[in-house]
Amino acid sequence: MNVEQALSTLKKNGYKYTGKREEMVRVFAREKRYVSAKDMLEFMKFDYPNISFDTIYRNLSLFSDLEIIESTELNGERIYRLACETEQHHHHLICTLCGRTKKLDMCPMNAVIGEPTGFTITGHKFEIYGYCETCEVQA
Incomplete structure (x- = not known):
């Protein structure tokens, strides 16, 4: 999935398009790897100094429900990445x-x-x- 597809998925499912949501999707697209909620908070703090873990987790949950991102657990911590662009089994x-x-x-x-x-x-x-x-x- 790319940034445009992710934002389109949000809109298609009736969710507001916000700067924070767009920035989170852009972080996933740029990083091209799994990131933790803590990592995401650090990436977002520059543009959104008052962003909270609650906001990060709420959006990660939404993105996961809409299959915009995938998650796994590593070393006891949930980590996230942008969903693969291919629907082919892998x-x-x-x-x-x-x-x-x-x-x-x-x-x-x-x-x-x-x-x-x-x-x-x-x-x-x-x-x-x-x-x-x-x-x-x-x-």
Whole structure:
């Protein structure tokens, strides 16, 4: 998803277009990685010095409900990123230091369990954690 698609999704679902919401979407688009609510607050403070965690969390929840962003948990903290532009089934490699992701085009689940008997799979999430090339030298 890109900035225009995200803002269009908000408008299409009857939500106000605000500067804070636009800036949050732009931060996700610029960062191209998972960010925490704390990270988002830091990015937003320059333009919105009085912004609160409540505002950040409320908008993260809204964006998540509208599938503008995706979330996962890393080291006990919920982190967020702009939803992928592709609807094609894929998974991610996630750097545990910087939050960057890399798309994994194959589905490891097929190799792990295949098609189970007596159970219909309706969805799954598979993430692999490690270090990106940039962070590997720091680890």
